[in-house]
Amino acid sequence: MNKQWNGFPPAPEAFAHHATADTLLLQQLASRMDQLIRLMEQNNELLRSIEQQQSRVVSSGSGSVIVRM
Numbered sequence: 001m002n003k004q005w006n007g008f009p010p011a012p013e014a015f016a017h018h019a020t021a022d023t024l025l026l027q028q029l030a031s032r033m034d035q036l037i038r039l040m041e042q043n044n045e046l047l048r049s050i051e052q053q054q055s056r057v058v059s060s061g062s063g064s065v066i067v068r069m
Helices: 012-054
Strands: 055-061 063-066
Touching: none
Parallel strands: none
Antiparallel strands: 055 063
């Protein structure tokens, strides 16, 4: 048995405090995950832009040349 209980279960307020703390931690985690997802989406856009720049086609009169940077 947990020594902090002194033979009695904790008061309901103790459970409410833990539930509130857990809820806050879950909200913070969800917020950080949303931020991470937004950053990953921005990163993907940047990568697509870089890929488009590296794979552009240059026309020079008689033919086309693919330019890789």
